[in-house]
Amino acid sequence: MNWDLIFTIPNNYALLMWLILAFAPRTKAILTGLFYGGIGLLACTYALTIIPLMTGIVDGGTAGVPDFSSLAGVQQLLASPGGATVGWIHYLAFDLFVGLWVARNADKYGFARWIQIPILAFVLMLGPLGLVLYLLLRFTRHNKVADAVIPE
Known part of the structure; x- marks a missing residue:
């Protein structure tokens, strides 16, 4: 398989989805499109690549069945072209x-877009750190801790 191409297309597509999320109006149609056309399509791409990779139908550059129970096994998988590509698509979809x-919740709680954009950039680049930053920001809008940290 051409893992470079399989890496590049979802990577560029996800970047387009992030730009839409950050800068486009957040209408119901756009949010629905981002959910199904962005996240859903990335998730499908992941499924269509992980299944043949893990079953050995395609060669991902790994030797044998991946071992997720040890650090060495995960390192071996992620060091291969197929494993790194599939892992990256996994990150793209979940981030x-x-x-x-974050964007929908920030809109709900009245955070301006200029505050959201840097946090969204952190979510894009550093995933969980961006989420933590948003949760800390959201905490500033609530009197009770439970209201600030429980997702709605």
């Missing part, structure tokens, strides 16, 4: 999902 949740 976009978190970014969409």
